[in-house]
Structure formats: structure tokens, C-alpha cells
Amino acid sequence: NRCRVCFLFLPLSLGPSTTRAYSSQTGQMEPKGVLITGCDTGFGFSLAKHLHNKGFTVFAGCLLKDKGSDGVNQLDNLKSERLKTVQLNVCEDEEVEAAVQFVQGNLKDPEKGLWGVVNNAGISTFGEVEFTSMETYKEVAEVNLWGTVRVTKAFLPLIRRAKGRVVNITSMLGRMANPARSPYCVTKFGVEAFSDCLRYEMHRWGIKVSIVEPGNFIAATSLYSPERIKVIAEKMWSDLPEVVRNDYGKKYFDEQIAKMHSYCNSGATDTSPVIDDVTHALTAPSPYTRYHPMDYYWWLRMQIITHMPAAISDRIYIY
Numbered sequence: 334n335r336c337r338v339c340f341l342f343l344p345l346s347l348g349p350s351t352t353r354a355y356s357s358q359t360g361q362m363e364p365k366g367v368l369i370t371g372c373d374t375g376f377g378f379s380l381a382k383h384l385h386n387k388g389f390t391v392f393a394g395c396l397l398k399d400k401g402s403d404g405v406n407q408l409d410n411l412k413s414e415r416l417k418t419v420q421l422n423v424c425e426d427e428e429v430e431a432a433v434q435f436v437q438g439n440l441k442d443p444e445k446g447l448w449g450v451v452n453n454a455g456i457s458t459f460g461e462v463e464f465t466s467m468e469t470y471k472e473v474a475e476v477n478l479w480g481t482v483r484v485t486k487a488f489l490p491l492i493r494r495a496k497g498r499v500v501n502i503t504s505m506l507g508r509m510a511n512p513a514r515s516p517y518c519v520t521k522f523g524v525e526a527f528s529d530c531l532r533y534e535m536h537r538w539g540i541k542v543s544i545v546e547p548g549n550f551i552a553a554t555s556l557y558s559p560e561r562i563k564v565i566a567e568k569m570w571s572d573l574p575e576v577v578r579n580d581y582g583k584k585y586f587d588e589q590i591a592k593m594h595s596y597c598n599s600g601a602t603d604t605s606p607v608i609d610d611v612t613h614a615l616t617a618p619s620p621y622t623r624y625h626p627m628d629y630y631w632w633l634r635m636q637i638i639t640h641m642p643a644a645i646s647d648r649i650y651i652y
């Protein structure tokens with residue numbers, strides 16, 4: 334019990350010094366072309382600007398390019414030959430194929446291929462298994478998992494030519510599961526498996542595949558907002574089968590939503606650890622297989638959950 338209490342209070346006891354050292358040293362290689370998905374907001378938006386500043390030619394895939402989102406306008410306003418936004422819904426075959434054509438047509442030397450693809454686009458939701466509809470499971474998987482597979486497959490011929498890099502953004506929830514996060518976890522665990530298979534297969538082509546597993550940066554991006562949680566919760570409750578609603582009860586349901594609200598208020602606000610890790614994965618001569626931009630609390634929790642017997646880690650963190 335003493336051990337359990339110690340782990341539970343670790344994030345508080347370490348206080349502000351919970352920031353881990355990250356992979357800040359990036360390689361000095363000749364900047365090349367990179368396509369990033371999901372650049373309207375969040376990590377994708379910051380990454381597009383950061384890589385452009387480092388001299389890369391950036392193809393910023395944006396879900397709302399055709400609707401002129403804030404992110405698209407800001408990127409377009411840079412008016413740089415080396416930063417081009419491109420309409421890209423990762424769920425649509427035609428848009429992905431058009432993006433390949435666009436990139437190919439805008440590369441200085443298409444014969445040399447494209448250096449990198451960063452699969453960043455993603456959506457998230459929450460809810461216990463019995464609260465989550467099949468429609469929701471499929472909706473999240475369509476973007477996070479099948480979108481990553483679709484984009485990767487489409488760009489691999491160009492990446493192969495450059496002996497380049499594939500960087501997939503998963504999550505700490507792609508390594509350790511959490512109650513009430515199954516619709517998200519299954520997709521991120523899926524991308525981890527896909528990335529490992531791809532790494533084995535691409536070795537012979539000289540392509541390196543890295544996975545970046547961010548911790549909680551909710552406060553810094555648009556993945557969740559209190560309004561979004563409210564909307565999801567209301568729909569979830571109204572769609573629940575009668576038997577589930579009665580068995581769990583509204584009090585329990587509301588407690589879980591309150592937990593989600595407090596989780597979302599607890600994230601880091603500085604995204605630079607994630608941006609630096611993706612940059613390292615794209616530029617270092619020997620990039621890591623996995624990057625863990627997260628604070629000490631989540632890092633330790635991930636190590637314990639992935640390496641210790643479940644009988645122990647479940648007691649420390651879950652029950």
C-alpha cells in the first residue's frame with residue numbers, strides 16, 4: 334500500500350521538475366521535402382512551421398484547406414515557396430492520391446523522391462466499452478489507423494526513392510491502455526503494430542520508420558476542449574441502450590465525464606518536446622524507433638505498465 338501511495342502522489346511530489354530530457358540534438362542533414370498530415374491545428378501546425386524554419390520544403394496536409402481554416406490561412410500567409418498547404422482528408426482515397434500527385438509535381442527533382450511523411454492527423458474520443466457505439470469505434474479508426482495506413486502506402490514509392498523516413502504519431506495510449514479510452518487506444522495500438530511491421534519490411538530499402546508517443550499535451554492542442562467533451566457526453570448518454578443506462582446510472586456516468594474534464598485540464602502546454610522528437614526522427618543519421626515526449630509521471634507509469642506483471646501494475650494504477 335505504501336508503494337501504491339508513493340506512485341499515486343509522484344506527479345505532485347516531483348512538482349515542476351517533472352519535465353524529462355528530450356532528443357534535442359538533431360542531425361545536420363541537407364533539408365528535403367516532407368509531407369505532414371493534420372496541419373490545420375496542434376502538433377501538425379507547429380511542426381509545419383518548425384520544419385519550414387529549418388529549411389525543409391513542407392507539404393502541409395490540411396483537412397480544411399478547401400474551407401480556409403485559420404491554420405491554413407496562417408500557413409499560406411507565410412507566402413513561402415517551401416511551404417505549401419494541400420487539401421488532405423486522410424479518409425479519402427481520391428484526396429490522398431491527389432496529394433501524391435501534388436507533391437510529386439512540386440518536388441524540385443521528383444526522381445529523388447520525398448524525404449519524409451509524418452502521419453499526424455488524428456481524432457480522439459473517450460467512453461467505457463459499454464458506452465461506446467460501434468459507429469464511434471469505426472469513426473476513430475478510420476482517421477487514426479486506416480488514415481495512417483492509407484497515406485503511408487500512397488507515399489511509400491516516393492519515400493523509397495529517397496531512402497527516406499516515415500514518422501507515425503501514436504500516443505502513450507498506444508503503449509498502455511486506460512479505462513474509458515478504448516476507442517482511441519485500439520487505433521493507436523494498431524498504428525504501433527503497423528509501424529513495427531513497416532520498419533521490418535522497409536529495412537532492405539534503407540527507409541527508417543519511427544514512432545512518436547506523446548504523453549498528455551491536451552492543453553496545447555485542439556484534440557479536446559471542455560465544449561467537445563460536453564457534446565460527446567450528451568450524445569453518448571442519449572444513445573446508450575436502456576439496460577446500460579439503468580445498470581450504470583447517471584451518477585456514475587457523470588463522475589466519469591468529470592474525470593475526463595480534469596484529465597484534459599492537466600496536460601502540458603509546450604509542444605516543443607513532440608516537435609523536437611519528430612525533427613530528430615527526420616534528421617538524425619540514426620533515428621530512434623520510439624520517442625517518448627512525456628513527463629516523468631507518465632513515462633514511469635508506461636514503463637511499469639509495459640514491463641511489470643499486470644497483477645502489480647493494475648493495483649498501482651487502475652484499481
Ligand SMILES: NC(=O)c1ccc[n+]([C@@H]2O[C@H](COP(=O)([O-])OP(=O)(O)OC[C@H]3O[C@@H](n4cnc5c(N)ncnc54)[C@H](OP(=O)(O)O)[C@@H]3O)[C@@H](O)[C@H]2O)c1
Binds near residue numbers: 502554
Ligand atoms: N494532444 C495530445 O495530448 C496528444 C497526445 C498523444 C497523441 N496525440 C496525437 O497527436 C496527433 C495530433 O493531434 P493534436 O493533439 O495536435 O490534436 P489536433 O490539434 O486536434 O490536431 C489533429 C489534426 O488532425 C486533423 N484531422 C482530423 N481528422 C482528419 C482527417 N480525416 N484527415 C486529415 N486531418 C484530420 C484535425 O483537423 P481539424 O482540426 O480540422 O479537425 C487537426 O488539425 C494525433 O494523432 C493525436 O492522436 C496527441
